[in-house]
Structures are given as structure tokens and as C-alpha cells.
Amino acid sequence: MGSIIALYRKTPLIIKLVLGLGIGGMLGLLAPERFMWVKNLGYIFIKAxxxxxxxxxxxxxINAITNSHIGEKNGSTYGLKRVILMFxxxxxxxxxxxxxxCSLYKVSVPLHDNPVVRDITDKSLFTTFIKEIVYNPIEALIHGKYLAILxxxxxxxxxxxxxxxxxKQVVNDLAAIATKITRVILELAPFGVMGLMFHDMTSATSSSGTSLLMYKDLIILFLVISAIMFFIVNPLIVMVLTRRNxxxxxxxxxxxxxxxxFTCSSAANIPVNQQIAEEKNVTRQLSTVAIPLGATIHKPGSIIxxxxxxLVALFSYNxxxxxxxxxxxxxxxxxVISSACIAGVANGSLMLIPIACRIFDIPDHMILSxxxxxxxxxFIRDSFATTLNSSSDLLFTLAVDxxxxxxTDALVDNIINAKHIKRREENENAIKKALNASQNTAAEEESDK
Structure with missing residues (x-):
């Protein structure tokens, strides 16, 4: 048993994840009814x-703020302002x-004349934002209200x-314990990914694919915009604001x-990004603030x-x-503003879509459609949107760090080089003075003769 655990730990994570994806996909396709319990592994992993x-x-x-220099004279925010600017x-x-x-490629979709009735009454974003902040700290931890937690x-x-x-040492010890618990959970990630893949495959085979094919243009449009953000816009932001590749x-x-x-949750991915930042030796005072802050307010996928x-509703209606x-x-x-205000609210898009649609005077029955x-x-939208959101948080944090x-290294090198240059100049000046003194002495001796 010990040898199996040792082999599991030595195996590279990417290989374990690929095996988990492959096994979960095969079980979901070949024998879904017999291995239905595998789906629970994904559920347990996400909940953990x-x-x-x-x-x-x-x-x-708490640990980062406790050990930071923020607020002190000549204190440093360790690039936090720059990360927020990038967000x-x-x-x-x-x-x-x-x-x-979306304006250049006007995609329209078939809208139902008699959609299922849902509550789309206006709600105050400001009120929602205040409720997310003013929250009991214990309940905020239980329900994952990250604005209140921050x-x-x-x-x-x-x-x-x-x-x-x-x-302060107690806080440091608690931070170390929380980090170790997270590492244990992430060690079991391949089993969780296997369960998530099994669930996706069984859901895909049980539902009709014709519905998704009806909206293939909409799916392609979303994927194209997300890809442009990931491969072009984000690298440009990193290049301009940090001068990094x-x-x-x-x-x-x-x-x-x-x-x-696979988790479709920026909040659930916070421990993963934290572990990656730790592996890359990112300054903890930056990563422990920037990553959860990005998971809370930085939602480019939701904005898209x-x-x-x-706009699709508008072009379909008119x-x-x-x-x-x-x-x-x-x-x-x-x-932009509403995606940040409603971060963490369950099914928040159901509130934001009507608000955006009413800018163009789209009727309620079209909004419902x-x-x-x-x-x-x-599933498709959340998967790619969460991937864009969470990976951007980590990318910006790594670049700023x-x-x-x-x-900092360049500054230290410049200081060291300046000291060497100064010392060399002092030595050269001392040598010149010695040579001049010897020449003057020789000249005086010749004049005496």
C-alpha cells in the first residue's frame, strides 16, 4: 500500500489528470449505469x-495583512495596485x-413565443452589492460570500x-495549517476530475444534442471572443503594464x-491558484490578496x-x-460594474441579462427566451468563462510578481555596481595621487641636486 501511495505522489500531476479524464470519459460512455457512483467523486471534490x-x-x-508593510512609512503594496489596474x-x-x-457579426437565434415564466423584475444592484458586503462573518464563511470575507x-x-x-505567530500557524489541508485536497484532484468527466459524459449522452446545435453560432461567437481575450488581449495587457512576456x-x-x-467556479479554483503561486515563489503578500480579489470582482467571462x-436578443427581436x-x-x-457587484450571487446572470436587455427596450417575453x-x-458558457476568469487572475499575479x-533585483544590482564603481574610482584616484606625489618628490630631488 505504501509503495502505491509513493508511486502516486511521484507521478506528475498532468499525467494523473489526463488518466482521470480518460477513465471518467470511458466509464461515462461504456458503462454509465454500473459506475454511477463515480459521479459522486466529482461532487465531493467540488464541495471540498x-x-x-x-x-x-x-x-x-489576515496573515498577509498582518505581515505586510501597508500603511507604514515607505511601505509597499507589493504590486497590488498594478494587479487591480490590470483587472x-x-x-x-x-x-x-x-x-x-457582436455588432460586426450579428448573430440571431430562434426565440420562443411562449417561454417559461420567470421572475425578471428589476432589482437594485447597489442593494445587492451592499447585502453582499454587510454580512455576518460566520455566515459569510459558511456560504462563501467573498466580498464580505475580504x-x-x-x-x-x-x-x-x-x-x-x-x-501573529498563531495566525502564521493557522495559515500554514490551512495551506496543508488544501494541498491534501488537491492531491486527490485526479479522482475529482474523473467524477466530473463522468458526470459530463453521462449528461451529454442523456440530453439531446439537437438543442445545442440550434445555437451553434452563439456558442462559436462566445468561444471566439473568449479566445481573443485569452491569446491576444491579456498578453497585450501584461506586456504594456508589466513589460513581461x-x-x-x-x-x-x-x-x-x-x-x-471542470469546476466552473472561480471560488473553488482559488486554492489551486494559490498553490501554483506558491510553487512559483510568488510573494505571499501579493498572491493572498490578488487571487481571491480577482475571483471576486474580475469577471471578463461574465461581461462577455x-x-x-x-445584443443577440436585440438582433433576434429586431x-x-x-x-x-x-x-x-x-x-x-x-x-462591467454589475458583473463585479453581483459576484458570488447564485444565478446572478438572471438578474443582469434583463437589466442589459432593457437598455434596448426588448420586451419581457423575449428576455425570458x-x-x-x-x-x-x-455548462459550455460557464466552463470557458470560468477558465478565462481564473486563469487571468493567476496570469496577472504572476506577471506583476x-x-x-x-x-528589485535590478535595483540591488545597480546599488552593488555603483559601490564597485565608486570603490574602483577611489582606488584609481588614490593611485593617481600616489603617482603624482612620487613624481613631485623625484622632481624636488633633481632640483636640489
């Missing part, structure tokens, strides 16, 4: 990540890109900084992409979804619609 992620974020963020630029770019592409952890971390060294950092995103694609579905510039601007602003299409495409360390 979802339940440990809030506690991990809470403890690590904002990425969100705006996703909004502009999705609106531009707020409470920040307050507690600020006050823990003013306590004795023993209290994003494609050199992308191999580090491999594990994050696999997990986020909101803009795309609103193909010859004359859209004003102000309507485009309003849609872009609404999608586009919501049904959104529900039908949930590398920039910070490179600049």
Missing part, C-alpha cells in the same frame, strides 16, 4: 474546494471587444498587526485551466456573456435595430 476556499482566503488574507483594464477590454464583435479579513488583519508577536508565463496556467474548466446575450453610441456605452458600463437559452448553454522581483 468550495468549503475550504473561504476559510483559506480568510486566514491567508480593471481587462474588464473594460472584455466589454469593448464583446460589443464590437472586508472582514482586512479589518481583522489590520487590528492583529497591533497585537503581540505570539498572536505573457506567453512565457502561460505554461504555469495549465493546472488552473484544467481545474477551472451579458453583452453578447443582450435585426434592423439602430443602436446609438450612448446605448453601447451604457451597455458596456452596466456589464434569452434567459432560457442562457440556462441551456450554462515577476516584474516586482526583476525590478
Amino acid at each position: 474546494l468550495e468549503y475550504t476556499a473561504p476559510i483559506l482566503v480568510f486566514i491567508l488574507l 480593471v483594464v481587462s474588464a473594460v477590454a472584455a466589454s469593448v471587444l464583446s460589443i464590437l464583435v 472586508l472582514w479579513a482586512a479589518f481583522i488583519g489590520i487590528f492583529v498587526r497591533q497585537t503581540e508577536a505570539t498572536t 505573457a506567453f512565457r508565463l502561460m505554461p504555469a496556467l495549465e493546472k488552473s485551466i484544467i481545474y477551472s474548466f 456573456t451579458i453583452n453578447m446575450l443582450a 435585426p434592423a435595430a439602430d443602436i446609438t453610441v450612448m446605448q453601447y456605452i451604457e451597455l458596456g458600463i452596466v456589464s 434569452i434567459i432560457e437559452i442562457n440556462v441551456l448553454l450554462t 515577476e516584474r516586482h522581483k526583476t525590478n
Whole structure:
């Protein structure tokens, strides 16, 4: 038994994940009824990540603020401001890109005349945002309310900084324990991925594929926009704001992409990104704040979804619609702000899609139809949207950390080189003075003679 466990640990993670995907897919296709219990492995894995992620974020963020220099004289935020700037630029770019592409390639879909009635009454985004922040800390940990978790952890971390060294050591020990628990869960990830793949295969075979084929143009449009964001826009953001080559950092995103694609949850992928950041020696004061913050407010995939579905609904309802510039601007602003305000709210898109559609005066029965299409495409859309969201969080964090360390190393090298240059100049000056003194002495001796 010990030898099997040792072999399992020595096997590279990517190989274990591929085996898990392959076995889960084969069982789902060949013998789904006999191995239905395999689906529970995926459920247990996702729930384990979802339940440990809030506690991990809470403890690590308190620990990061406790040991940081934020607020001190000449303190450093370790690139956090730059990461937040990249989140904002990425969100705006996703909004502009999705609106531009959807306007150029006007995709329309068949809408039902009598859709299932759903509640699409207006709700205040500001009220929703406040409710997500003002939350009982215990309930926030239980229900995974990350905006409230970030707020409470920040307050507690600020006050823990003013306590004795023993209290700070307790926080450090709790952070180490939470990290080890997460590592144990991630070691069992291949079994969880196997269960998720089994569930996907059985769901795909049990549902009719004709429904998805009806919306193939919509699926292709979403995938094209997401691919442009991942392979073109994000690398440009990294290049402009950090002077780093994003494609050199992308191999580090491999594990994050696999997990986020199958879990369909940025929150559940926080421990994965944290572990990757630790393996890459990312400054903990940056990763423990930037990664959970990105999982909470950075949602380019959701922004693309909101803009795309609103414009598809418009072109399906009125193909010859004359859209004003102000309507485009309003849609872009609404999608960017609302995606951050409603982060963590279950089925939040059901609230955002009607808000975006009403910018173009789309009737309620058409909005209901586009919501049904959104529900039908949930797995495909959520998988790729979460992959874009979570991998972007990690990519920006890695790039900023590398920039910070490179600049710091360059600064140290410059200081060392400056000292060497100064010492060399001093030596050269001393030699020149000695030569001049000897020459003067020789000249004086000759004059005396």
C-alpha cells in the first residue's frame, strides 16, 4: 500500500489528470449505469474546494495583512495596485471587444413565443452589492460570500498587526495549517476530475444534442471572443503594464485551466491558484490578496456573456435595430460594474441579462427566451468563462510578481555596481595621487641636486 501511495505522489500531476479524464470519459460512455457512483467523486471534490476556499482566503488574507508593510512609512503594496489596474483594464477590454464583435457579426437565434415564466423584475444592484458586503462573518464563511470575507479579513488583519508577536505567530500557524489541508485536497484532484468527466459524459449522452446545435453560432461567437481575450488581449495587457512576456508565463496556467474548466467556479479554483503561486515563489503578500480579489470582482467571462446575450436578443427581436453610441456605452458600463457587484450571487446572470436587455427596450417575453437559452448553454458558457476568469487572475499575479522581483533585483544590482564603481574610482584616484606625489618628490630631488 505504501509503495502505491509513493508511486502516486511521484507521478506528475498532468499525467494523473489526463488518466482521470480518460477513465471518467470511458466509464461515462461504456458503462454509465454500473459506475454511477463515480459521479459522486466529482461532487465531493467540488464541495471540498468550495468549503475550504473561504476559510483559506480568510486566514491567508489576515496573515498577509498582518505581515505586510501597508500603511507604514515607505511601505509597499507589493504590486497590488498594478494587479487591480490590470483587472480593471481587462474588464473594460472584455466589454469593448464583446460589443464590437457582436455588432460586426450579428448573430440571431430562434426565440420562443411562449417561454417559461420567470421572475425578471428589476432589482437594485447597489442593494445587492451592499447585502453582499454587510454580512455576518460566520455566515459569510459558511456560504462563501467573498466580498464580505475580504472586508472582514482586512479589518481583522489590520487590528492583529497591533497585537503581540505570539498572536501573529498563531495566525502564521493557522495559515500554514490551512495551506496543508488544501494541498491534501488537491492531491486527490485526479479522482475529482474523473467524477466530473463522468458526470459530463453521462449528461451529454442523456440530453439531446439537437438543442445545442440550434445555437451553434452563439456558442462559436462566445468561444471566439473568449479566445481573443485569452491569446491576444491579456498578453497585450501584461506586456504594456508589466513589460513581461505573457506567453512565457502561460505554461504555469495549465493546472488552473484544467481545474477551472471542470469546476466552473472561480471560488473553488482559488486554492489551486494559490498553490501554483506558491510553487512559483510568488510573494505571499501579493498572491493572498490578488487571487481571491480577482475571483471576486474580475469577471471578463461574465461581461462577455451579458453583452453578447443582450445584443443577440436585440438582433433576434429586431435585426434592423439602430443602436446609438450612448446605448453601447451604457451597455458596456452596466456589464462591467454589475458583473463585479453581483459576484458570488447564485444565478446572478438572471438578474443582469434583463437589466442589459432593457437598455434596448426588448420586451419581457423575449428576455425570458434569452434567459432560457442562457440556462441551456450554462455548462459550455460557464466552463470557458470560468477558465478565462481564473486563469487571468493567476496570469496577472504572476506577471506583476515577476516584474516586482526583476525590478528589485535590478535595483540591488545597480546599488552593488555603483559601490564597485565608486570603490574602483577611489582606488584609481588614490593611485593617481600616489603617482603624482612620487613624481613631485623625484622632481624636488633633481632640483636640489
